[in-house]
Amino acid sequence: MRFVDRSDAGRRLAAHLSELPRDRLVVLGLPRGGVVVAHEVASALGVPLDVILVRKLGATFQPELAMGAIGEDGVRVVDDEVARRVRASDFAAVEARERDELTRRAGRFRRGRERVSLVGCTALIVDDGIATGSTARAACAVARAHGAERVVVAAPIASGGAVSRLQRDADEVIVLDQPEAFRAIGEFYDDFSQTSDDEVMEILDRGR
Numbered sequence: 001m002r003f004v005d006r007s008d009a010g011r012r013l014a015a016h017l018s019e020l021p022r023d024r025l026v027v028l029g030l031p032r033g034g035v036v037v038a039h040e041v042a043s044a045l046g047v048p049l050d051v052i053l054v055r056k057l058g059a060t061f062q063p064e065l066a067m068g069a070i071g072e073d074g075v076r077v078v079d080d081e082v083a084r085r086v087r088a089s090d091f092a093a094v095e096a097r098e099r100d101e102l103t104r105r106a107g108r109f110r111r112g113r114e115r116v117s118l119v120g121c122t123a124l125i126v127d128d129g130i131a132t133g134s135t136a137r138a139a140c141a142v143a144r145a146h147g148a149e150r151v152v153v154a155a156p157i158a159s160g161g162a163v164s165r166l167q168r169d170a171d172e173v174i175v176l177d178q179p180e181a182f183r184a185i186g187e188f189y190d191d192f193s194q195t196s197d198d199e200v201m202e203i204l205d206r207g208r
Contacts, residue, residue, distance in 0.1 A: 001157065001177035005191040006033055006128050009156035010040025013126070016176060017041060017154060024121040024149075028052035029203075030139060031105060032195035034127035037156065039203045041126055050116040051109050051204060052125060054138040055098035060090045064131075064184070067091060069138035070098055072106065073145050077138045108197055109204060119147035128192075129185030130155045130175070133162035140169040157188045 003009040025047045029038025035051060042049035054071040058064065059082055067086060068078035076095075083091060123143035130136055130153075140151050151170045158175040159182040166173045179188070186192035 001179070001188065003156055003189050005189060006036035006195070007040055009128060009189070010037035010126075011044065013037060013154060013156050013176060014041045014044035017045065017124070017174065020045070020124070020152070021122070022047055025124060026050060026116050026118060026121050026148075027124045027126060028139070028143065030054065030125065030127040030135060031109065032197070032200050033192075034155075035200045035203050036195055037128050038126035039206070041124070041154070047124075048116050049204070051200070052123075052139045052142055053102055053106055053109070054135050054142060055102045056135045057091070057094050057098055060086055060094065066132045066134035067094070069134040070095060070102060071138040071142035072102065073142065075138055075141045075145060077134055077141060079132070079134055105197075109200060111201075115146065117147070118143055120149050121147075122150040122152060123148035125151065125153045125170075127153075127155045129188065130158035130162045130166070131182070131185055132159070133165045136162070136166055137169045140166070157182075157185060 027038050027042035027049050029035035054069050056069050057067045059067050067083045070076050125139045136153050143151050152172045153170040154174040156176050160178045163173050
């Protein structure tokens with residue numbers, strides 16, 4: 001399955017999610033690219049949109065490989081198999097750098113506004129694709145820490161391994177395709193150009 005861009009992926013994902021109960025449903029986009037997909041989903045379903053802030057901890061020897069992820073309120077998920085291949089001091093340095101970026105993004109994207117309350121709600125966490133699942137797992141933990149009663153993860157594309165791991169953290173995982181050959185999310189998009197902070201803020205302003 002291929003997508004023109006993230007907006008196309010979001011519209012197609014939204015059509016697949018149309019049967020979800022919408023009572024107390026909140027869509028949470030993972031920055032940056034996932035927010036574009038999430039905006040299309042929230043618009044189609046007519047439910048609130050917010051951002052959920054997490055950061056992948058990329059391995060020092062291969063940044064695209066996740067050692068784990070961190071989220072707001074001190075949430076931390078570690079992939080022990082990958083992390084044991086990295087020195088503790090290097091892991092700590094990566095985590096400190098990503099924690100600083102998480103703080104920066106929280107200040108920039110929220111701009112003093114309160115998060116949409118998740119207490120008693122279903123949190124629908126949306127990304128533009130899921131490779132390892134570490135970031136989405138952290139997002140699940142953040143959503144539950146913020147009071148979500150139910151957590152659903154949705155993406156246009158995901159690896160089979162990531163879906164299997166996420167099923168331990170989410171109540172439901174919904175993806176349009178799980179290709180056997182999965183190397184990078186961008187391979188399944190004609191346009192996978194980077195989403196800017198300004199684009200994310202504009203989308204969040206419209207969503208609110």
